Amino acid sequence: MKFLVILTLCVAGVLTHCDKAPYIKAAWNQIKHNEVDILYSVFKTYPEIQDKFPQFAGKDLETVKDTAPFAVHATRIVSFMSEIINLLGDPTVQSTIDALLVKMAKDHKARGVTKELFDKFNNGMNNYIKTHAAWDEKTEDAWKVIGDEQRALIYTVLE
Numbered sequence: 364m365k366f367l368v369i370l371t372l373c374v375a376g377v378l379t380h381c382d383k384a385p386y387i388k389a390a391w392n393q394i395k396h397n398e399v400d401i402l403y404s405v406f407k408t409y410p411e412i413q414d415k416f417p418q419f420a421g422k423d424l425e426t427v428k429d430t431a432p433f434a435v436h437a438t439r440i441v442s443f444m445s446e447i448i449n450l451l452g453d454p455t456v457q458s459t460i461d462a463l464l465v466k467m468a469k470d471h472k473a474r475g476v477t478k479e480l481f482d483k484f485n486n487g488m489n490n491y492i493k494t495h496a497a498w499d500e501k502t503e504d505a506w507k508v509i510g511d512e513q514r515a516l517i518y519t520v521l522e
């Protein structure tokens with residue numbers, strides 16, 4: 364029954380973006396097991412992000428990328444994103460998504476993560492997914508629209 368209600372509202376265009384979730388999930392599913400490669404790619408492009416991690420600051424990226432702490436941390440970040448992406452498309456859990464994003468932003472603000480740094484992380488992640496998953500206009504649109512909304516919420520905390 365819940366499914367039918369959601370489907371009806373979605374088809375009627377009442378619910379925002381539920382048509383976009385499948386594109387995000389399809390792209391994410393192609394890269395979600397590349398945890399180490401994703402974090403490596405972000406750190407390689409933005410060493411200033413690596414420097415914010417006490418465990419990795421000032422260390423040679425080529426060496427740390429093959430260590431267990433690096434894999435653990437990469438998995439934490441990617442798992443968080445998987446958790447959010449799994450929830451997309453079900454408007455009844457939007458408040459859960461928002462709460463998870465706000466908590467993540469608060470935890471990171473306390474660590475000194477700025478909006479600018481987060482933007483860089485976001486660029487690094489976007490570049491990775493665009494170059495490692497099948498990418499088309501609908502995927503680009505879905506990733507941008509939902510990403511923009513989530514970032515706007517995160518930035519209300521980081522600013």
Ligand code: HEM
Binds near residue numbers: 444471476
């Ligand atoms: C913008 C750059 C970022 C910096 C500098 C940063 C930094 C950190 C640091 C220092 C920790 C603690 C590491 C430890 O326990 O050893 C951490 C934990 C974590 N980060 Fe980030 N992070 C960033 C972006 C992100 C993003 C974009 C996500 C998710 C999409 C994320 C998700 C997490 C998670 C899930 C944890 C573990 C839970 C926690 O301790 O809060 N981080 N981050």
